[in-house]
Amino acid sequence: MWRNLLGLFSNxxxxxxxxxxTLVYSKDKGIVLREPSVVAIHSATRRVLAVxxxxxxxxxxxxxxxxxxxxxxxxxxxxxxxxxxxxxYFIKKVQTAKIIPPRVVIAIPSGITEVEKRAVKESAxxxxxxxxxxxxxxxxxAIGVGLPVEEPAANMIVDxxxxxxxxxxxxxxxxxxxRSIRVGGDELDAAIINYMKRAYNLLIGxxxxxxxxxxxxxxxxxxxxxxxxxxxxxxxAGLPKTIMISSQEIREALSDTVxxxxxxxxxxxxxxxxxxxxxxxxxxxxxxxxxxLLRGVDRLLCERTGLPVTIADDPLSAVANGTGAVLAxxxxxxxxxxSNAKD
Numbered sequence: 001m002w003r004n005l006l007g008l009f010s011n012x013x014x015x016x017x018x019x020x021x022t023l024v025y026s027k028d029k030g031i032v033l034r035e036p037s038v039v040a041i042h043s044a045t046r047r048v049l050a051v052x053x054x055x056x057x058x059x060x061x062x063x064x065x066x067x068x069x070x071x072x073x074x075x076x077x078x079x080x081x082x083x084x085x086x087x088x089y090f091i092k093k094v095q096t097a098k099i100i101p102p103r104v105v106i107a108i109p110s111g112i113t114e115v116e117k118r119a120v121k122e123s124a125x126x127x128x129x130x131x132x133x134x135x136x137x138x139x140x141x142a143i144g145v146g147l148p149v150e151e152p153a154a155n156m157i158v159d160x161x162x163x164x165x166x167x168x169x170x171x172x173x174x175x176x177x178x179r180s181i182r183v184g185g186d187e188l189d190a191a192i193i194n195y196m197k198r199a200y201n202l203l204i205g206x207x208x209x210x211x212x213x214x215x216x217x218x219x220x221x222x223x224x225x226x227x228x229x230x231x232x233x234x235x236x237a238g239l240p241k242t243i244m245i246s247s248q249e250i251r252e253a254l255s256d257t258v259x260x261x262x263x264x265x266x267x268x269x270x271x272x273x274x275x276x277x278x279x280x281x282x283x284x285x286x287x288x289x290x291x292x293l294l295r296g297v298d299r300l301l302c303e304r305t306g307l308p309v310t311i312a313d314d315p316l317s318a319v320a321n322g323t324g325a326v327l328a329x330x331x332x333x334x335x336x337x338x339s340n341a342k343d
Contacts, residue, residue, distance in 0.1 A: 011095055014105040014323025015087075016140070017120065019072045020162025020185055020290065022052075022086070023320035024094050027327045031320050032094045037162075039082050040068045046081070051089040060205035074182040075109035075137075075164040076116045080123060087127035101130040105323045107140040109164045111180030137161070138168030138178055140322030141288040145312040149173050154276035154283060158265055158301070159319065160291025162186050165261050167268040169276060177271050181264045185290050187257045188213055195253035197235065200243055204232040213294070216247040219258045220296030220303075258297070262304050269305060284308030288318035 014025035017037070024033040035052030042049060043065050050058065058068040071082040095102065104124050108117060117134055124132045138157050139149070147155040150173045159166040162185040168178040189209040196202045196209075204212075208230065216226045226247040234241040265285075272280065284307040287298055292315040302309045312318050 012103045012105075012327050013091070013094060014107075014135075014320060014327050015090070015124075016107050016137075016320040016323060017072065017087075018162050018319075019070065019075055019164070021316075022090055023317060024090055025320045025324035025327065026094055027324070030324065031317055033090055034316075035090070037072050037086065038068055038070050039086050040066055041082065043067050048082070048085045048089075051086055056207075059207055073163060074186075075161065075180075075184075076112050077119045077123060080119060084123045084126050087123055091128050095128075101128050103131045103133070104129040105133045105135050105326050107135050107137045107319045107323055109180045110136045110138055110166055110168065110175070110178040111164070135323060135326055136166075136168075136175065136178070137164075137319055138166040139170065139175060140320075140326070141166070141312075141318040142168065142170050142286075142322070143325045144318035144320065144322030145286050145288055145315075147286060154272070154279035156268070156280055156283070156285035158261075158285055158287050158289075158292075160184055160261060160287065160289040160294075160297075161319075162290060165264055165289075165291065167264050169268060169272050169280075171276060176273065176276060177268055179264055179268050181260065183257060183260045183264075185210075185213075187260075188217065188254055188291070188294070191253050191257050192217075192250060195249070196230065196232065196245075199249070201235045202230065202232040202241055202243060203235050204230065208232065212245070212250060213254075216245070216250050217254060218247055218251045218295035219254065220300040221251075222247055222295060254294075258294075258300065261291070261297075262301060265301060265305060269307075280307055282308075284310060286310050286312055288312045288315045290316055 012027045016023040022037045026032045036056040038055040040050040040055040040058045062068050071079040077083045121132045141159040142149050142157040149170050152172050155170045157168050164180050164184050166180050169176045192212050193209040196204050216228045227244050230245050231242045292311050298309040298311050
């Protein structure tokens with residue numbers, strides 16, 4: 001009862017604390033913030049200068065005394081102090097004039113350690129949260145895309161995020177099998193950057209690598225191949241250089257990383273109990289996360305597994321929407337789906 005009374009005076013929120021982007025879901029309002037997980041700091045004093053969209057514009061373009069960094073790596077906190085500053089900024093930005101600090105549900109990768117879980121909770125607490133509850137990302141994604149996780153049948157979700165790919169089979173509101181690999185959108189970007197350097201002696205930055213992936217990246221053969229003009233610096237001559245790249249070349253560059261994701265999915269299916277495997281023959285599985293938007297990834301996974309593959313209606317918001325659904329049913333649903341909700 002006391003908790004419910006406090007809820008009237010606080011603005012409870014759900015956070016998808018991603019490697020690439022952070023989304024914040026406000027109870028009764030939906031997703032109210034979607035910004036890159038990037039912070040610009042003063043190199044000498046470590047004073048925070050910009051967060052989110054403003055900081056991302058600075059990536060690779062800062063003078064020597066300013067550093068634009070991503071405090072999340074592979075889905076976990078790489079820099080505790082900067083993550084705390086980032087969370088404080090986001091929480092403050094979405095908080096309405098409430099008297100009591102918010103309760104916060106944060107989605108975390110399923111494979112992280114107890115130490116990493118504690119780091120997330122402490123960061124959020126120091127950033128201004130009254131109470132912090134952790135929810136495993138695959139469960140959040142499954143709830144967010146509308147899978148009937150409480151039914152006694154197999155629900156399979158593949159969440160391809162920026163730092164990790166989460167594969168989980170869920171039944172009766174519990175995770176039957178989950179696998180988390182530290183491969184995601186960042187690895188795809190890095191593969192493109194390395195390919196450009198290896199094949200053309202062209203040095204490009206993170207933002208350019210991501211742009212190439214978004215514009216011509218694919219996991220499977222396209223009906224109509226595309227080309228893109230890429231600008232960077234020639235590593236031999238040391239001068240600016242422009243070349244034309246085809247989507248076929250980029251697909252080749254991404255092949256190893258995409259294969260790692262495919263193998264994670266196949267591994268989960270191999271460990272699935274027979275009765276649940278029978279459910280998946282008809283149900284198939286759902287793709288969520290930014291990686292689900294890579295052209296042809298659904299067709300490739302369908303070919304490699306023989307199962308129906310569906311891309312979520314809004315794959316980028318799946319995890320955040322899942323935290324929102326848990327907030328709405330906080331007292332009933334939370335004990336079943338949260339990960340180590342309290343110390």
